[in-house]
Amino acid sequence: MLGSGDHPKEECxxxxxxxxxxxxxxxxxxxxxxxxxxxxxxAGIAVANGHRVRMHKDMGLVSHVFNEDVLRVMDGDMAxxxxxxxxxxxxxxxxxxPVFCQSLVGDIAVAHNGNLINTRELxxxxxxxxxxxxxxxxxxxxxxxxxxxxxxxxxxxxxxAMRRLRGAYSCTVLTPKTLIGFRDPHGIRPLVVGxxxxxGAVIASETCAFGPLDAQFERELAPGEMVIVGxxxxxxxxxxxSPRPAMCLFEFIYFARPDSQMYxxxxxSVRERMGENLASEYPIDADIVVPVPDSGIxxxxxxxxxxxxxxxxxxxxxxxxxxxxxxxxxxxxELGVRMKLTPLVEHxxxxxxxxxxxxxxxxxxxxxxxxxxxxxxxxxxHVRITAPPITHxxxxxxxxxxRGELAAARMTVKEIERHLGATSLGYLSIDxxxxxxxxxxxxxxxxxxxxxxxxxxxxxxxxxxxxKRQDVGQLAAVASAQRSLxxx
Ligand code: SF4
Numbered sequence: 001m002l003g004s005g006d007h008p009k010e011e012c013x014x015x016x017x018x019x020x021x022x023x024x025x026x027x028x029x030x031x032x033x034x035x036x037x038x039x040x041x042x043a044g045i046a047v048a049n050g051h052r053v054r055m056h057k058d059m060g061l062v063s064h065v066f067n068e069d070v071l072r073v074m075d076g077d078m079a080x081x082x083x084x085x086x087x088x089x090x091x092x093x094x095x096x097x098p099v100f101c102q103s104l105v106g107d108i109a110v111a112h113n114g115n116l117i118n119t120r121e122l123x124x125x126x127x128x129x130x131x132x133x134x135x136x137x138x139x140x141x142x143x144x145x146x147x148x149x150x151x152x153x154x155x156x157x158x159x160x161a162m163r164r165l166r167g168a169y170s171c172t173v174l175t176p177k178t179l180i181g182f183r184d185p186h187g188i189r190p191l192v193v194g195x196x197x198x199x200g201a202v203i204a205s206e207t208c209a210f211g212p213l214d215a216q217f218e219r220e221l222a223p224g225e226m227v228i229v230g231x232x233x234x235x236x237x238x239x240x241x242s243p244r245p246a247m248c249l250f251e252f253i254y255f256a257r258p259d260s261q262m263y264x265x266x267x268x269s270v271r272e273r274m275g276e277n278l279a280s281e282y283p284i285d286a287d288i289v290v291p292v293p294d295s296g297i298x299x300x301x302x303x304x305x306x307x308x309x310x311x312x313x314x315x316x317x318x319x320x321x322x323x324x325x326x327x328x329x330x331x332x333x334e335l336g337v338r339m340k341l342t343p344l345v346e347h348x349x350x351x352x353x354x355x356x357x358x359x360x361x362x363x364x365x366x367x368x369x370x371x372x373x374x375x376x377x378x379x380x381x382h383v384r385i386t387a388p389p390i391t392h393x394x395x396x397x398x399x400x401x402x403r404g405e406l407a408a409a410r411m412t413v414k415e416i417e418r419h420l421g422a423t424s425l426g427y428l429s430i431d432x433x434x435x436x437x438x439x440x441x442x443x444x445x446x447x448x449x450x451x452x453x454x455x456x457x458x459x460x461x462x463x464x465x466x467x468k469r470q471d472v473g474q475l476a477a478v479a480s481a482q483r484s485l486x487x488x
Contacts, residue, residue: 014112016181289307
């Protein structure tokens with residue numbers, strides 16, 4: 001995963017742990033490590049000991065936010081955790097998660113991955129009824145809806161909240177004695193359940209969180225379903241009816257870790273198959289297949305296997321620079337790509353290369369990589385992309401761009417090819433991407449590829465999203481200017 005400013009970004013990872021007679025916060029800490037790719041701006045853990053809920057959260061990576069001193073005092077056998085990437089003006093501590101709410105009948109904490117689309121009406125309604133919000137995050141709306149009904153018990157409180165929420169949400173909720181995970185009626189963002197070896201349960205955005213905790217995968221939570229974990233065991237219940245599943249196809253293409261499983265398949269294998277399908281759809285005579293590290297690797301292997309053209313690494317990626325978006329001006333962005341990727345000239349020189357990557361959003365990064373390959377002596381650069389052209393923005397928890405910024409919304413494939421300076425360009429079709437998952441189209445959200453939004457998006461939402469993106473860009477520019485190029 002290049003993780004650049006030109007790649008879509010997952011907004012959050014969520015976790016829940018119930019570990020009888022063990023320190024749940026410590027397990028949550030290790031689980032969050034595995035979910036770090038889903039958000040790097042803030043991290044938090046809330047822990048419950050049967051009487052109360054306590055929380056620690058801060059800006060930064062999981063390893064920066066938590067240390068032995070913090071974890072030592074977080075006693076309790078239930079915990080939830082969160083890693084966050086912010087998109088909304090709000091890379092600030094008050095928007096970090098979990099969200100904590102106090103009530104007369106007990107405290108709750110909520111961790112949320114996704115995006116609500118009826119935020120404005122819910123917030124106005126709750127404010128009219130006297131709620132005072134601490135943050136601008138839609139996750140606080142979920143927390144406040146739950147806490148308003150907590151006197152009926154956590155399960156009923158969550159069900160009542162689910163009836164009001166519209167949009168994408170995979171959440172974990174913690175009360176002093178109960179841990180709940182729940183997923184929106186379309187199951188847009190993932191949520192899985194595992195069992196700990198010596199009793200207890202783990203709820204996580206992805207199965208990759210189970211490995212460090214020695215947890216066994218039990219199953220994916222179904223759309224609209226909830227899992228209720230208490231000292232008396234684990235139960236499942238339908239929190240809201242599901243009209244149809246619409247899981248995010250992008251999780252399969254790029255966001256989720258390749259060692260995670262979704263819809264019962266290892267994502268590394270799914271991505272290899274996408275590469276095979278790409279080779280069938282866009283064959284070309286060339287000397288080597290080169291991945292853009294790291295996310296392009298499985299698809300490049302698949303392309304190579306299907307085409308019979310040798311796989312060869314064409315560049316190395318620095319492990320220590322996480323961003324290319326350092327300064328908002330173009331020369332600095334180019335420097336960012338060059339700091340991150342170094343061409344292996346001996347592999348590339350004089351070769352016709354097939355360059356495999358996962359997605360093109362604005363086309364800025366891919367343009368730089370193509371340039372880098374030609375400068376290193378490539379004779380031809382044929383770009384092959386496993387995500388179909390992204391023509392519409394996401395409103396369900398992925399930060400990609402507003403519609404006007406999307407390359408495929410502004411240009412034809414031929415125009416993008418020229419813009420990239422590539423010898424040729426081929427995108428995997430929607431059917432080719434879906435086929436690789438082993439499910440059919442009816443199981444997916446494909447909105448950013450075809451504009452067919454499974455949950456209707458109110459007309460004012462895109463306008464507000466664009467405004468927020470501009471605010472974020474300005475904030476990011478200020479924050480970046482204050483940071484050394486080599487900080488990360
Ligand atoms: S619009 Fe695209 S990125 Fe967003 S949930 Fe749907 S498939 Fe995923």
